[in-house]
Amino acid sequence: MRKTVYVLTLLFFAFNFYSCATKKPSKEEIERTVQYYFKMGVSYLNSGNVAEAIYNLNQAYAIKPKDPDILNALGIAYTKVGELDKAQEYFLKAIQTNPEKAESYVNLGILLAKKKDYGSAKNYFKKAIKNPNYKNKEKAYYNLALVYLKLGNLKRYEESLKKAIAYNNFFLPAYEELGNYYMQQDKYDQAKRLYEKAISLG
Numbered sequence: 158m159r160k161t162v163y164v165l166t167l168l169f170f171a172f173n174f175y176s177c178a179t180k181k182p183s184k185e186e187i188e189r190t191v192q193y194y195f196k197m198g199v200s201y202l203n204s205g206n207v208a209e210a211i212y213n214l215n216q217a218y219a220i221k222p223k224d225p226d227i228l229n230a231l232g233i234a235y236t237k238v239g240e241l242d243k244a245q246e247y248f249l250k251a252i253q254t255n256p257e258k259a260e261s262y263v264n265l266g267i268l269l270a271k272k273k274d275y276g277s278a279k280n281y282f283k284k285a286i287k288n289p290n291y292k293n294k295e296k297a298y299y300n301l302a303l304v305y306l307k308l309g310n311l312k313r314y315e316e317s318l319k320k321a322i323a324y325n326n327f328f329l330p331a332y333e334e335l336g337n338y339y340m341q342q343d344k345y346d347q348a349k350r351l352y353e354k355a356i357s358l359g
Contacts (some may be wrong), residue, residue, distance in 0.1 A: 259291035
């Protein structure tokens with residue numbers, strides 16, 4: 158009798174163990190896993206370990222392929238390693254998934270500028286600027302200015318740099334870029350004021 162009870166107990170525990178092992182994870186558990194891989198990916202991306210970043214971000218993407226933050230981060234990662242076509246694919250997916258995510262427009266614009274597609278880059282920067290909820294418009298204006306410079310439109314280049322400063326008085330790259338431009342134009346007093354302002358913010 159005791160042997161029978163022992164065997165039944167073993168079977169009972171084995172059944173419970175099997176049931177636990179095959180239990181589907183909850184939505185909360187899945188989301189925690191996604192966030193773990195995403196945060197690890199972003200951390201590696203910020204530290205410069207792009208290979209690990211891509212690995213972790215792809216793990217998150219495999220679970221949640223329509224998350225615009227994951228798609229955008231993958232676009233940034235692939236841009237960093239020079240896989241521009243793949244990066245462009247992820248930025249476009251991010252925009253399709255969430256058309257209101259202005260950051261993806263800016264990142265795609267930067268990528269297209271790298272590919273010397275200045276017309277398309279300009280359009281994406283302008284789309285980001287038009288988004289009333291975009292909080293980093295100085296970045297869009299700054300990159301738009303660099304595109305205008307490539308296109309030889311110095312008036313729009315200067316205007317865009319001034320807009321970048323207007324939107325963010327602490328955005329140092331715009332001060333430096335505009336100061337350098339004024340130096341080239343022999344506008345030394347204006348350049349000096351910009352450099353001094355940049356140093357004071359520094």
